[in-house]
Amino acid sequence: MIVNERTIPIKIQKSEVLLRRIPENHWKRAEIVSDLAKRWAGFRGEQAVDFPLSKLPEKDYLIFHGIRLSNGKYSFQIDTLILTAFFALILEVKNYAGTLYFDPILDQLIQTNPNGEVKGYANPIEQARQQQIELEKWLKKRNIFIPIEFLIIISKPSTIIQTAPGYMKMLQKVLHVQFLLSRIEKISSSYKKEIISSKELKKVCRALLKEHTPETFDPLQFYKILSNEILTGALCDKCQSTLPLERHYGTWFCPKCQTKDKNAHIRAINDYFLLNNDPSISNQQFREFLHLSSASIAKKLLISMNLPFKGHYKDRVYLPHNLNQGKT
Numbered sequence: 390m391i392v393n394e395r396t397i398p399i400k401i402q403k404s405e406v407l408l409r410r411i412p413e414n415h416w417k418r419a420e421i422v423s424d425l426a427k428r429w430a431g432f433r434g435e436q437a438v439d440f441p442l443s444k445l446p447e448k449d450y451l452i453f454h455g456i457r458l459s460n461g462k463y464s465f466q467i468d469t470l471i472l473t474a475f476f477a478l479i480l481e482v483k484n485y486a487g488t489l490y491f492d493p494i495l496d497q498l499i500q501t502n503p504n505g506e507v508k509g510y511a512n513p514i515e516q517a518r519q520q521q522i523e524l525e526k527w528l529k530k531r532n533i534f535i536p537i538e539f540l541i542i543i544s545k546p547s548t549i550i551q552t553a554p555g556y557m558k559m560l561q562k563v564l565h566v567q568f569l570l571s572r573i574e575k576i577s578s579s580y581k582k583e584i585i586s587s588k589e590l591k592k593v594c595r596a597l598l599k600e601h602t603p604e605t606f607d608p609l610q611f612y613k614i615l616s617n618e619i620l621t622g623a624l625c626d627k628c629q630s631t632l633p634l635e636r637h638y639g640t641w642f643c644p645k646c647q648t649k650d651k652n653a654h655i656r657a658i659n660d661y662f663l664l665n666n667d668p669s670i671s672n673q674q675f676r677e678f679l680h681l682s683s684a685s686i687a688k689k690l691l692i693s694m695n696l697p698f699k700g701h702y703k704d705r706v707y708l709p710h711n712l713n714q715g716k717t
């Protein structure tokens with residue numbers, strides 16, 4: 390059973406908004422485009438495990454996506470966590486193409502791209518081992534002692550996996566996605582003793598969801614972009630022009646492609662919330678962002694969105710519907 394669905398990571402959502410709201414010739418554009426391509430590829434790689442996992446019996450396997458927990462100061466995130474009454478399994482998914490060489494001496498992963506480019510990465514086996522240690526600590530604090538396994542999943546079937554002779558044992562934890570299901574079945578058959586009762590399992594499940602703290606990301610700070618560089622206004626969904634839409638007779642109007650759009654302010658306010666780390670908006674900020682001159686029209690639009698709010702009269706600020714942005 391999927392306990393929490395995988396959602397588009399907050400870093401992707403926020404970077405997409407940032408890209409839409411900086412000028413065409415902005416000096417950071419190429420960097421954001423390149424980061425986004427990597428993040429989307431990583432996300433699609435993670436999705437590759439969904440099909441094999443959907444074949445597992447629902448009642449016996451609890452599946453968590455992108456759970457982020459903390460042991461005091463240190464936070465750790467697990468791409469996919471599978472929990473059963475017998476064992477827990479961490480999946481670390483990698484979408485690398487070409488040839489992967491696991492270097493046991495330098496404890497590094499070396500990728501040779503299909504175009505011959507060579508790149509080095511931290512060893513994902515070590516990464517997963519750290520997650521295993523942290524999860525073990527986290528569960529121990531809650532008096533749960535369950536064996537924790539981990540696997541590194543290579544999401545592209547064409548990727549070639551290699552290591553030095555004599556180190557093949559190291560690769561037992563690394564496998565292509567098409568072998569995931571049979572590997573889980575094999576792991577499952579090796580654990581015959583039920584460690585936690587179904588009641589306890591439910592308790593752990595609740596604790597995992599309750600203590601999951603979504604990642605935060607400040608796109609402006611990350612890319613060192615000033616808030617006055619951000620393009621304001623409601624934007625056209627059809628022609629992708631960066632010209633602000635105009636308010637004409639109760640609707641939004643694109644000066645470039647002449648499209649009318651009743652809901653452009655909803656997308657705009659969503660962008661505003663995603664770009665601000667402590668998201669709230671006053672009537673005046675809304676007017677400035679949407680290029681509206683009338684406070685009463687701004688108020689009407691704000692009220693029509695049924696946003697939560699705090700404060701009275703002039704101090705009132707509106708908040709996003711889902712305060713836990715990025716929560717999966």
Ligand SMILES: [Zn+2]
Pocket residue numbers: 625626627628629630643644645646647648
């Ligand atoms: Zn347009």
